[in-house]
Amino acid sequence: MSDITVSGVTPGRTEHPASTAEVAEILRAAAAAGESVIPTGAGTKLSWGNPPTSADILLDLSALDQVSEHASGDLIATVGAGMPLARLNEHVATAGQRLALDEAVPGATVGGALATNTSGPLRMLAGTMRDLLIGVTMVRADGVVAKAGGKVVKNVAGYDVGKLLVGSMGTLAVVTEATFRLHPVPQGRRWVSVAARDAAHAAELTQAVLHSQTVPSALEVDATADGTRVDVLVEGRPEGVAGRTAVLSGLLPGAETSDQPPAGWGRYPWDDATASHVGVKVTFRLSGLADVVAAAGGLGMRGSAGVGVAYVAVPAERGIAEIRAVLARLRETAGRHGGSTVVLDAPQAIKEELDLWGPVPALDLMRRVKDEFDPDHRLSPGRFVGGI
Amino acid sequence: MGLTPLETLIRRARALLPEDGVITDHARLRTYECDGLAHYRVTPALVVIPETAEQLAAIVRCCAELQIPYVARGSGTGLSGGSLPHAEGVLVVTSRLRAIKEVRREDQRAVVEPGVINLDVTRAATPVGYYYAPDPSSQQVCSIGGNVAENSGGAHCLKYGFTTNHVLAAELVAADGDRVRLGGDAPDSPGYDLLGAVVGSEGTLGIVTEVTVRLVRLPEKVVTLLVGFDSTDRAGAAVSAIIAAGIVPAAIEMMDALAIEAAEAAVHCGYPDGAGAVLVIELDGPAAEVDAEYADVVRLCGETGAFEIRTAKTPEERFLIWKGRKSAFAAVGRISPDYIVQDGVIPRTALPEVLRAITELSERSGVRVANVFHAGDGNLHPLVLFDDAVPGAGEAAEEVSRGILDLCLQHGGSITGEHGVGADKAAHMPKMYAAEDLDTMQLVRCAFDPDRISNPGKIFPTPRLCGERPGRRQGAHPLQEAGVAEVF
Numbered sequence: 001m002s003d004i005t006v007s008g009v010t011p012g013r014t015e016h017p018a019s020t021a022e023v024a025e026i027l028r029a030a031a032a033a034g035e036s037v038i039p040t041g042a043g044t045k046l047s048w049g050n051p052p053t054s055a056d057i058l059l060d061l062s063a064l065d066q067v068s069e070h071a072s073g074d075l076i077a078t079v080g081a082g083m084p085l086a087r088l089n090e091h092v093a094t095a096g097q098r099l100a101l102d103e104a105v106p107g108a109t110v111g112g113a114l115a116t117n118t119s120g121p122l123r124m125l126a127g128t129m130r131d132l133l134i135g136v137t138m139v140r141a142d143g144v145v146a147k148a149g150g151k152v153v154k155n156v157a158g159y160d161v162g163k164l165l166v167g168s169m170g171t172l173a174v175v176t177e178a179t180f181r182l183h184p185v186p187q188g189r190r191w192v193s194v195a196a197r198d199a200a201h202a203a204e205l206t207q208a209v210l211h212s213q214t215v216p217s218a219l220e221v222d223a224t225a226d227g228t229r230v231d232v233l234v235e236g237r238p239e240g241v242a243g244r245t246a247v248l249s250g251l252l253p254g255a256e257t258s259d260q261p262p263a264g265w266g267r268y269p270w271d272d273a274t275a276s277h278v279g280v281k282v283t284f285r286l287s288g289l290a291d292v293v294a295a296a297g298g299l300g301m302r303g304s305a306g307v308g309v310a311y312v313a314v315p316a317e318r319g320i321a322e323i324r325a326v327l328a329r330l331r332e333t334a335g336r337h338g339g340s341t342v343v344l345d346a347p348q349a350i351k352e353e354l355d356l357w358g359p360v361p362a363l364d365l366m367r368r369v370k371d372e373f374d375p376d377h378r379l380s381p382g383r384f385v386g387g388i
Numbered sequence: 389m390g391l392t393p394l395e396t397l398i399r400r401a402r403a404l405l406p407e408d409g410v411i412t413d414h415a416r417l418r419t420y421e422c423d424g425l426a427h428y429r430v431t432p433a434l435v436v437i438p439e440t441a442e443q444l445a446a447i448v449r450c451c452a453e454l455q456i457p458y459v460a461r462g463s464g465t466g467l468s469g470g471s472l473p474h475a476e477g478v479l480v481v482t483s484r485l486r487a488i489k490e491v492r493r494e495d496q497r498a499v500v501e502p503g504v505i506n507l508d509v510t511r512a513a514t515p516v517g518y519y520y521a522p523d524p525s526s527q528q529v530c531s532i533g534g535n536v537a538e539n540s541g542g543a544h545c546l547k548y549g550f551t552t553n554h555v556l557a558a559e560l561v562a563a564d565g566d567r568v569r570l571g572g573d574a575p576d577s578p579g580y581d582l583l584g585a586v587v588g589s590e591g592t593l594g595i596v597t598e599v600t601v602r603l604v605r606l607p608e609k610v611v612t613l614l615v616g617f618d619s620t621d622r623a624g625a626a627v628s629a630i631i632a633a634g635i636v637p638a639a640i641e642m643m644d645a646l647a648i649e650a651a652e653a654a655v656h657c658g659y660p661d662g663a664g665a666v667l668v669i670e671l672d673g674p675a676a677e678v679d680a681e682y683a684d685v686v687r688l689c690g691e692t693g694a695f696e697i698r699t700a701k702t703p704e705e706r707f708l709i710w711k712g713r714k715s716a717f718a719a720v721g722r723i724s725p726d727y728i729v730q731d732g733v734i735p736r737t738a739l740p741e742v743l744r745a746i747t748e749l750s751e752r753s754g755v756r757v758a759n760v761f762h763a764g765d766g767n768l769h770p771l772v773l774f775d776d777a778v779p780g781a782g783e784a785a786e787e788v789s790r791g792i793l794d795l796c797l798q799h800g801g802s803i804t805g806e807h808g809v810g811a812d813k814a815a816h817m818p819k820m821y822a823a824e825d826l827d828t829m830q831l832v833r834c835a836f837d838p839d840r841i842s843n844p845g846k847i848f849p850t851p852r853l854c855g856e857r858p859g860r861r862q863g864a865h866p867l868q869e870a871g872v873a874e875v876f
């Protein structure tokens with residue numbers, strides 16, 4: 001037997017549906033029996049969020065891993081929720097295309113990435129899951145199968161229910177299939193990296209790149225005890241990349257360029273948060289970068305400075321008092337700069353001592369949405385904001 | 389004593405708003421009876437024009453208390469009857485909420501009130517080197533609030549995305565009159581993406597009173613081409629070849645012979661003689677990148693049979709190329725007394741097939757159709773021409789227009805790419821979505837506006853009774869039976 005837990009809670013049993021129809025059947029039975037259901041893909045983020053208040057059924061969607069359609073001429077693909085992101089990208093790469101969404105957590109599935117709204121450096125170019133998702137098939141808490149969106153990139157018929165599901169941590173409906181817009185794989189890519197003297201200097205360099213007309217695909221800052229680095233990725237035609245790299249090198253004196261990503265590119269600054277670190281995500285206005293780097297201090301941070309997102313790893317051994325203090329400091333700083341500070345992952349014992357989300361505006365309205373979609377609170381109950 | 393709810397509302401509105409912000413005079417009310425889709429007309433019971441978000445919220449709170457429906461209106465350029473008034477309701481006009489509150493270059497953000505005109509955001513940002521990317525052809529007149537409600541697109545959305553990709557935060561006056569903040573200045577606000585649901589909800593989830601938008605750095609170089617082909621098939625092949633080469637132009641627009649004829653007659657844009665189709669292609673970005681793409685685009689157009697490739701050498705030439713395209717809707721008025729603007733989407737690769745089917749439909753019915761569209765993303769804007777003075781012509785045109793939507797659906801597309809469902813296409817929603825899909829959308833409605841007082845009767849052909857347990861409904865809807873709800 002497996003010893004899988006959802007934030008420390010052991011599910012009653014695991015179901016392995018292989019189709020949307022089977023998911024619907026399981027959810028109808030669960031509705032009749034009043035059982036709670038927690039969807040999962042590869043299980044890479046089951047330790048995220050609050051512990052569920054109930055976990056009768058773990059709904060393992062990893063068998064829904066088919067490509068239903070890849071219309072390369074239309075730059076769209078429809079895949080099962082259990083399809084690993086990496087495999088999806090291998091598949092569409094055969095047509096010179098990609099889903100422009102980084103695999104932030106290795107092994108993650110499409111459904112898991114959707115439910116947790118993970119992203120990486122490429123978000124500066126193409127946005128996040130919400131910007132790439134154009135349609136979903138979902139099974140509601142009552143077992144009803146419904147679709148939202150469609151198979152064309154442009155579509156304003158009705159509400160964009162798919163956006164509500166993005167980042168909802170499996171609390172509104174079970175996503176079984178998703179349709180994405182794809183982007184062409186660029187012919188060339190090049191990284192331009194430079195060391196910054198300190199937080200203020202990193203912010204200055206970041207602003208210089210932002211206001212340039214080089215259109216980077218990514219703009220990351222990596223601050224560690226060893227120093228602070230600004231890394232810029234440009235992608236495009238070889239001639240274009242060469243020209244833009246030259247402009248960037250002028251803006252970032254002393255920069256080095258490479259065809260290979262710098263160390264740690266697109267990875268959180270922790271290896272295994274569940275065991276040893278508290279993994280924190282901080283968001284902020286672009287002009288708040290220097291303050292966020294300063295607030296992270298000796299802990300360092302890494303993230304998409306070009307869009308206002310950073311990740312901070314706090315070693316669990318620091319103890320709860322210090323972890324709380326760090327969180328408070330980051331929250332105060334992010335709050336001042338229009339953002340938020342969320343604990344993504346942490347050792348279970350520590351997580352229970354923390355407010356994972358901080359202030360959540362419009363929480364009442366969110367509860368009303370939850371009540372409409374899942375009136376009995378049986379889908380991933382308690383894992384999300386405000387105990388949703 | 390004995391005041392009707394409407395009279396009570398008028399009294400309160402007069403206390404809340406300046407005198408000229410409350411309109412009850414019938415003749416003046418009638419000036420608000422339609423939006424850009426002028427064949428739907430309803431005179432509202434009352435029009436209010438608040439000057440602040442507080443006033444607007446206070447009016448909505450009164451409406452909630454008195455259970456009076458209200459409809460938001462921006463500039464009234466919508467093409468689906470979204471801001472069509474409610475006969476017993478209030479029309480809430482945002483035209484006095486026109487402040488651009490902040491333009492912050494360092495954050496690449498602007499904060500504006502909902503009545504601000506789309507182009508004015510770009511005008512305010514250009515001095516610091518930025519612009520607001522979504523550019524509907526109506527951008528000189530339409531409001532940001534309307535754009536948010538419709539999730540408006542534009543010619544440049546192929547590369548830059550739609551309104552939903554550029555709105556970071558909003559203040560919403562909910563249906564109970566509460567003011568809630570959705571999203572944030574920074575990305576990935578914790579909790580559900582309520583903003584994502586509100587954008588494109590056509591005013592049915594509340595009224596937006598403040599919008600934070602992303603500003604985009606002006607491109608280093610812009611190149612605009614006008615390419616002539618002898619047929620739409622050839623032009624379509626060129627579009628496919630460009631996309632297949634991994635190029636994402638800022639825009640690729642197509643016009644067929646009839647649309648070209650109309651544009652020529654109206655604005656003398658000098659499009660190539662005898663063209664069966666033209667493409668307007670725009671490339672933008674870093675100069676080095678644009679130059680490389682330009683060479684490829686010219687080569688691909690040549691290979692697919694272009695007989696003329698013209699590149700704008702001056703801003704004036706660029707303006708003229710775009711003028712032909714942007715004036716196309718109005719221009720059709722030159723060649724036909726009346727016309728219907730249709731808006732449907734198909735997978736781009738189905739373009740040649742669908743265009744042929746539209747031609748057949750047109751020939752069979754004798755109704756002329758001019759095609760103008762965003763070819764890059766398969767968003768068709770067929771203009772169905774007719775003369776209302778001829779008996780039966782309007783009906784015949786309606787039928788062709790509906791037939792085109794059916795074609796879009798047969799090819800896996802959508803009944804609207806940017807103009808919205810509004811009052812016009814609610815009856816088509818069940819053709820695109822199953823009952824379960826529509827029911828699921830209405831769960832969102834129930835969460836935001838359980839009494840359905842915010843723009844009722846739009847989008848959904850049949851309202852859902854909120855609070856009802858899903859999946860158990862049988863027979864006719866209770867509201868329908870009670871004669872409360874209208875069925876389209």
Ligand SMILES: Cc1cc2nc3c(=O)[nH]c(=O)nc-3n(C[C@H](O)[C@H](O)[C@H](O)COP(=O)(O)OP(=O)(O)OC[C@H]3O[C@@H](n4cnc5c(N)ncnc54)[C@H](O)[C@@H]3O)c2cc1C
Pocket residue numbers: 423424459460461462463464465466467469470471482502523524525526529530531532533534535536537538539540541542543590591592594595596597717718806807843
């Ligand atoms: C010539 C012409 C060209 C056009 N070209 C395009 C185009 O290229 N792309 C495109 O997408 N559209 C286009 N349109 C359609 C139209 O301009 C857009 O839909 C526009 O966004 C409507 O804005 P508005 O301010 O006129 O809104 P209105 O017509 O006043 O209202 C539209 C909808 O928004 C709601 N609404 C308005 N303000 C608010 C608010 N503050 N909060 C909540 N709901 C609100 C209304 O209730 C209504 O449902 C065109 C229209 C015309 C006439």
